[in-house]
Amino acid sequence: MATNQNRWEVGEGVKAAIHAGIGREHLFITSKIWCTDLVAERVGPAFLRTLEELQLEYLDLYLIHWPFRLREGASRPPRGDDVMELDMEGLLSFAKIKPSVCEMEMHPGWRNDNMLEACKKNDIHVMAYAPMEGEQDPVVDRLAKKLNKSPGQVLAKWAIQRGTTSIIIIPKSDTIHENFHVFEWEIPSEDFQALSTIHHQKRVLDGEDLFVADVWDHED
Numbered sequence: 684m685a686t687n688q689n690r691w692e693v694g695e696g697v698k699a700a701i702h703a704g705i706g707r708e709h710l711f712i713t714s715k716i717w718c719t720d721l722v723a724e725r726v727g728p729a730f731l732r733t734l735e736e737l738q739l740e741y742l743d744l745y746l747i748h749w750p751f752r753l754r755e756g757a758s759r760p761p762r763g764d765d766v767m768e769l770d771m772e773g774l775l776s777f778a779k780i781k782p783s784v785c786e787m788e789m790h791p792g793w794r795n796d797n798m799l800e801a802c803k804k805n806d807i808h809v810m811a812y813a814p815m816e817g818e819q820d821p822v823v824d825r826l827a828k829k830l831n832k833s834p835g836q837v838l839a840k841w842a843i844q845r846g847t848t849s850i851i852i853i854p855k856s857d858t859i860h861e862n863f864h865v866f867e868w869e870i871p872s873e874d875f876q877a878l879s880t881i882h883h884q885k886r887v888l889d890g891e892d893l894f895v896a897d898v899w900d901h902e903d
Contacts, residue, residue: 690737691736693737694736695738697712697737698738710743711744712737712739712742712743712744713744713745714733714744714745715747716729716730717729721747771798771801781805783807783808784848785807786810786811786850787809787812788811788816788886789809789811789812789814789847790813790816791817791820791822791841791878791881792817792820792883792887793884793887794879794881794884799845799847808848809846809847810848810849810850811845811847811849811850812850813850813888814838814841814851815835815851816887817834819834822877822881823837823838826870829874830874835858835861836861836865839851839865840865841870841879843866844870844875845879
């Protein structure tokens with residue numbers, strides 16, 4: 684995406700994979716449009732620039748990074764905590780095309796239960812961002828030891844069993860190999876419930892660097 688300034692590098696990697704024999708149809712490639720391009724006359728050029736930098740003919744998914752620009756009626760008035768929550772019904776009432784995916788911070792320490800249920804109700808798939816947050820949580824640590832898995836594997840599996848797609852930032856190659864095996868086992872129901880009822884809920888990504896902490900979704 685634009686703010687990461689890595690699209691050329693990603694494009695080179697994708698091109699190398701395709702040249703190595705991986706069909707484009709087997710790749711699901713996502714990018715995002717940045718906030719400054721969220722006006723009608725800039726969306727098209729921004730999208731074409733993304734395709735050029737990624738050296739692709741199409742994207743499988745194009746996300747709005749931070750939806751700063753919302754039509755009137757798309758958000759609820761500030762509540763007691765002086766924040767705003769995206770009104771799914773308000774959004775769908777005027778959206779000409781229903782969103783297919785909603786990405787949000789989501790992990791056992793910030794489950795985003797309300798938005799998850801709203802998306803499920805409206806057949807919108809949820810993409811969990813920062814699902815690895817909480818590796819030091821005592822519940823996660825206890826269950827990892829019980830299941831003989833790493834905390835990261837437990838968190839990744841929890842997100843999958845919730846029916847979400849996970850966006851995982853992986854700094855080490857051994858963690859990549861660990862995650863290859865998360866589809867081979869299940870978290871038992873009582874342990875899944877323990878992860879799904881951790882009492883202390885706190886965002887990790889509060890948006891302070893983008894000056895949206897006071898106007899964006901708590902919870903999303």
